[in-house]
Amino acid sequence: MKYRTLGNTDLQLSAITYGAFAIGGTMWGGNEKKDSIEAIHASIEHGVTSLDTAPFYGFGLSEELIAEALKGKDRTKVQILTKFGLVWDGSNNGKGAHFFDIQDNGRNLSVYKYSSKANIIKEVEESLKRLNTDYIDLLQQHWPDITTPIDETMEAMEALIQQGKIRAAGVSNHDLELLKEASKTFVPASNQVAYSMLNRAIETDLVPYTVENNIGIIAYSPMERGLLSGKYFRNDTLKSDDHRNGYFGQFDLDKVKTLLDKLAPIAAEKNVTLAQLVLRWTTLQKGITVVLAGARNAGQAISNAEAINVSLSADELQVITNLLVDFRK
């Protein structure tokens, strides 16, 4: 594994960081607890030291699974990245910005983006309890909340650093304008944003700014939630309550298939999978500090961790990037 320093902090994160969204089950058609724990263990055994989760993932379940998987392990050898700012339990009393409604185990839930100081403090206490730890390595605002001034949110995170509850503070899903605004109060360690071979929008304005200002980029959904593994073009099917039934529809799937057909011989020549080639390309892009790779089971987790060992020369990287012209947003 390779390890990288996050922004202006002393946090060393694994370049491939484990993404714990799918193991929360909600929106992903569920997941087996045993598989989830094994995925986390396998990641750690293969050099992944950093785990990214959120209260929203499985409405607390993802954080609880991480706590269970880390039982008996040296806490100082892993970095826990979690978030705040998506509220589903009604505790916001209608405050914040309505995001979407969702059904979970027969419950109808309304999810709000809400990043007030009081809510952040409350959420952090809940996360610490679920994670069974007394500090969070990186706390991130999950989604911007237009109803709370960004300086209130950033001040609250800065205070949590001073109290020792979190080691570093980051944001997620910030566009350039909001990131600049947030930085006036407190320069975040990182911005966690969508980035993949099919979605390179951040290269235009966000990356030049973060590189110049030493803010880390944590890239999420690098495999486009599994699409770039190629398996859905073969025989994999999705459960009816898997959000990807809709999510994949945003892409021109014929073009994606054509791209994967061109990448397949490159992967075969290196004796790696498409998913591994895709992940390695992503880790090598300018300004990308950490790539979050979701995995439901040990097999996927090992494959993803090992992706860091795929060797790609500058020429090979360029050949791959040249294949992506159709996808630049």
Ligand SMILES: NC(=O)c1ccc[n+]([C@@H]2O[C@H](COP(=O)([O-])OP(=O)(O)OC[C@H]3O[C@@H](n4cnc5c(N)ncnc54)[C@H](OP(=O)(O)O)[C@@H]3O)[C@@H](O)[C@H]2O)c1
């Ligand atoms: N900040 C945000 O708003 C935000 C949003 C999205 C994600 N994230 C973070 O980013 C992480 C990663 O993104 P993601 O989970 O959305 O998507 P992803 O990492 O692009 O894809 C994960 C999915 O890809 C498939 N997969 C994983 N490893 C594989 C392998 N080795 N071979 C074949 N298929 C493989 C699995 O699909 P199957 O489930 O079909 O097996 C898995 O669920 C999340 O877990 C979360 O931590 C953050």
